[in-house]
Amino acid sequence: MSSAVTPQLRATLASVADLMVPGDGEMPAASVAGVAENLLDDVLRARPDLQVPLVALLQRIAPLSPDGALAAVRDDRAAEDLLALVVVGGYMMHPAVGAAVHYPGQQPQQVNPFDINDVIDEGLLDPVVERGSIYRPTP
Numbered sequence: 632m633s634s635a636v637t638p639q640l641r642a643t644l645a646s647v648a649d650l651m652v653p654g655d656g657e658m659p660a661a662s663v664a665g666v667a668e669n670l671l672d673d674v675l676r677a678r679p680d681l682q683v684p685l686v687a688l689l690q691r692i693a694p695l696s697p698d699g700a701l702a703a704v705r706d707d708r709a710a711e712d713l714l715a716l717v718v719v720g721g722y723m724m725h726p727a728v729g730a731a732v733h734y735p736g737q738q739p740q741q742v743n744p745f746d747i748n749d750v751i752d753e754g755l756l757d758p759v760v761e762r763g764s765i766y767r768p769t770p
Contacts (some may be wrong), residue, residue, distance in 0.1 A: 639693065647704070649662050649697070652666075666722075670725060724736075
């Protein structure tokens with residue numbers, strides 16, 4: 632368990648996550664899946680660089696209602712991206728969720744380095760080349 636993410640911050644994450652992924656009869660809600668508990672710990676083990684900005688975000692939105700917190704996050708693209716990454720990334724790590732959407736997780740695959748020739752010959756990259764270089768700066 633990540634000690635920097637207090638039980639209160641986990642509760643904030645759970646309440647906001649349930650608005651993002653409410654669940655239904657077949658799929659669990661985000662909090663039921665454990666996105667604010669064990670799955671959060673898994674996400675932060677895989678991406679320790681997210682802990683500091685996540686804690687700061689959760690501290691900022693903790694005083695707000697879940698609806699207000701989600702609305703505040705929608706006005707901040709970096710915060711929205713961070714929250715989506717943590718919630719959805721953790722949610723997809725739950726075995727029942729992965730099975731329900733037929734996602735087995737990352738699987739090793741052999742890569743043929745000459746497969747790129749087929750992509751180029753088919754023109755699949757032409758729109759990307761014509762579009763030119765675009766990117767979104769990272770923090």
